[in-house]
Amino acid sequence: MELYKSQQLIIYNSLSNKKEDFVPLTEGYVGMYVCGPTVYSNVHLGNVRTFLSFDMIFRYFKHLGYKVRYVRNITDAGHLENDADAGEDRIAKKARLEELEPMEVVQQYTVDFHNVLNEFNFLPPSIEPTATGHIVEQIEIIKTILDKRLAYEVNGSVYFDVLKYNESEHYGILSGRNIEDAIHNTRALDGQSEKKNPQDFALWKRAQPEHIMRWPSPWGVGFPGWHLECTAMSTKYLGDQFDIHGGGMDLKFPHHECEIAQAQANKGVTPVRYWMHGNMLTLNGKKMAKSTGNNILPGELISGNNDILSKPFAATVARFFMLQAHYRSILDFSNDALEAAERGYFRLMNAVNALNNLRSSDTSSIDLAAWKQQCYDAMNDDFNTPILIAHLFEGVKYINQLKEGKATLTEADLKEFKETINAFIFDVLGLENVSVQDTSDKLSGVVEMLVKMRDDARANKDWALSDKIRDELQTLGIQLKDGKDGTTFSVN
RNA sequence: GGCGUCGUGGCCGAGUGGCUAGGCAGAGCUCUGCAAAAGCUUGUACAGCGGUUCGAAUCCGCUCGACGCCUCCA
Numbered sequence: 001m002e003l004y005k006s007q008q009l010i011i012y013n014s015l016s017n018k019k020e021d022f023v024p025l026t027e028g029y030v031g032m033y034v035c036g037p038t039v040y041s042n043v044h045l046g047n048v049r050t051f052l053s054f055d056m057i058f059r060y061f062k063h064l065g066y067k068v069r070y071v072r073n074i075t076d077a078g079h080l081e082n083d084a085d086a087g088e089d090r091i092a093k094k095a096r097l098e099e100l101e102p103m104e105v106v107q108q109y110t111v112d113f114h115n116v117l118n119e120f121n122f123l124p125p126s127i128e129p130t131a132t133g134h135i136v137e138q139i140e141i142i143k144t145i146l147d148k149r150l151a152y153e154v155n156g157s158v159y160f161d162v163l164k165y166n167e168s169e170h171y172g173i174l175s176g177r178n179i180e181d182a183i184h185n186t187r188a189l190d191g192q193s194e195k196k197n198p199q200d201f202a203l204w205k206r207a208q209p210e211h212i213m214r215w216p217s218p219w220g221v222g223f224p225g226w227h228l229e230c231t232a233m234s235t236k237y238l239g240d241q242f243d244i245h246g247g248g249m250d251l252k253f254p255h256h257e258c259e260i261a262q263a264q265a266n267k268g269v270t271p272v273r274y275w276m277h278g279n280m281l282t283l284n285g286k287k288m289a290k291s292t293g294n295n296i297l298p299g300e301l302i303s304g305n306n307d308i309l310s311k312p313f314a315a316t317v318a319r320f321f322m323l324q325a326h327y328r329s330i331l332d333f334s335n336d337a338l339e340a341a342e343r344g345y346f347r348l349m350n351a352v353n354a355l356n357n358l359r360s361s362d363t364s365s366i367d368l369a370a371w372k373q374q375c376y377d378a379m380n381d382d383f384n385t386p387i388l389i390a391h392l393f394e395g396v397k398y399i400n401q402l403k404e405g406k407a408t409l410t411e412a413d414l415k416e417f418k419e420t421i422n423a424f425i426f427d428v429l430g431l432e433n434v435s436v437q438d439t440s441d442k443l444s445g446v447v448e449m450l451v452k453m454r455d456d457a458r459a460n461k462d463w464a465l466s467d468k469i470r471d472e473l474q475t476l477g478i479q480l481k482d483g484k485d486g487t488t489f490s491v492n
Numbered sequence: 493g494g495c496g497u498c499g500u501g502g503c504c505g506a507g508u509g510g511c512u513a514g515g516c517a518g519a520g521c522u523c524u525g526c527a528a529a530a531g532c533u534u535g536u537a538c539a540g541c542g543g544u545u546c547g548a549a550u551c552c553g554c555u556c557g558a559c560g561c562c563u564c565c566a
Contacts, residue, residue, distance in 0.1 A: 035566075038564085038565080044566090049566070050566035051566070053566090090564075175495075175496085175561075175562090176496070177562080178494090178495085247566065248566030249561080250560070250566065251565075252496095252560095253561060254561090254562085255565090277566095279497090279566095280566075281566085282559080285558070285559070287566095288566090289564095289565065289566095290564090290565070291564070291565070324514085324515070325504085329498085329506090330498075330559070331504090334503090334504080336516085336517095339516075340515065340516035340517075341504075341515075341516080343516060343517090344515040345515095347530095348515095386505065386506050386513085386514070386515095387506060387514080389506095389515080390514035390515085391513095392514090393514055393515070394514085400530090400531060401532095403531090404532095406532095461525070463525065463526075479529070480528080480529085481528075481529045482523090482524065482528080482530095483529080483530070484523075488529090
């Protein structure tokens with residue numbers, strides 16, 4: 001029997017601002033869409049955090065036995081630099097600056113994005129559509145909205161008529177805004193706007209002559225508005241209404257608000273049942289952002305090549321660090337916090353590595369079923385990974401007790417214990433075990449030889465020699481660990 | 493100005509109206525020739541002021557502080 005039948009998941013829905021029982025549209029299947037990156041520069045760790053949250057969510061759904069179609073797009077066009085009429089496509093702007101073909105920029109940063117995700121052990125989404133590959137679909141949606149008179153054309157551009165839409169629907173339903181208030185609180189534009197209302201957003205923009213990313217349309221040559229692409233791609237692959245739409249908190253307004261309005265206008269149905277928003281990763285208490293330079297790149301983390309980092313960190317350590325906070329909480333990035341997470345991570349992995357050496361007994365002194373259910377309860381409660389990790393550390397304690405014979409598990413229980421630990425750590429959290437290093441045979445041989453020499457010296461109470469061997473290996477980054485059953489070593 | 497979030501012990505970070513989060517650091521202990529490593533044990537807390545309640549870090553109000561969105565943004 002699939003796990004989801006016995007594990008009831010609760011999800012915090014940003015639309016209702018409440019935790020709700022998760023009931024998919026079709027039993028056993030989950031449709032999930034997450035706004036992907038705009039590929040005009042390298043993704044930073046803040047971006048990674050959001051995608052990581054949804055990677056974990058994707059993984060847990062799969063673990064529960066759901067068949068998941070996870071769609072995460074690549075925004076490679078149609079993303080306005082700003083909403084003024086002089087708006088320029090981000091991709092095109094970058095391309096001109098670097099004198100590259102737009103698709104060359106897209107290619108470069110898409111590859112970077114994928115490399116980063118790979119480094120962080122992300123599962124690939126089921127479909128990764130691009131905006132440029134869905135121009136036709138976007139044009140069709142615009143036509144429909146125009147037919148319904150919820151959009152209007154001006155000078156080769158098409159704008160969504162927010163006020164008209166608001167007559168029958170609620171524009172602002174997701175972000176808790178009221179369109180009337182918004183109008184009164186919007187700083188007056190400089191009178192150049194061709195929009196009826198400042199709140200109106202572009203579905204299609206006319207391309208200026210120098211604009212190099214352009215497509216023909218019924219309204220002339222132009223390019224699609226940013227919000228529209230997500231509507232086109234999500235509904236195309238997941239249906240007019242689907243289960244989950246995710247993204248960063250900063251996309252809630254206007255992006256997701258616009259998505260709801262467009263899709264509702266297009267098909268007469270609200271597109272998403274559960275809206276999920278991941279919170280920001282901050283640096284020095286401020287949101288990481290490309291524009292302000294207040295960010296850290298994944299490459300810098302891994303190389304340690306950044307002033308605030310004292311040393312390089314493995315991607316999986318950063319992953320562990322982020323999962324120690326709840327996805328809906330703001331998390332502040334710092335070297336100290338990362339170092340603390342790293343030590344905890346190693347403790348966890350040390351215990352995992354000891355798992356295979358444990359022996360079973362005739363009886364169990366641990367209530368394994370209760371512990372296991374606590375792990376599920378944590379995840380079932382809106383993906384509470386910090387609580388799950390706390391229970392996994394409880395598991396670490398069990399492992400150490402088993403190792404020392406202070407606790408026992410039957411063969412069946414031990415098997416289940418191992419499976420559960422491995423499932424949560426590697427399948428659900430997606431951590432990788434980097435503490436098991438492949439040291440070359442030659443190096444191992446040399447170190448073991450030295451260990452043997454040191455053992456002899458110790459047997460002869462030649463402390464000077466034994467300490468010398470130990471200290472010099474330490475200097476080389478090889479640490480000897482004297483345990484009960486002899487000496488082992490680890491390479492840093 | 494509008495909408496919203498948050499303020500937990502040295503640090504990071506969970507949390508249900510009454511019962512231990514967890515990690516890191518600190519302290520003590522075990523192991524050790526001495527260390528290191530590892531393991532065990534363990535203290536300090538809920539921004540401030542009021543209110544509701546038998547009881548609140550957890551609900552309500554106010555004050556202070558921080559942040560997010562309102563323009564591109566994960």
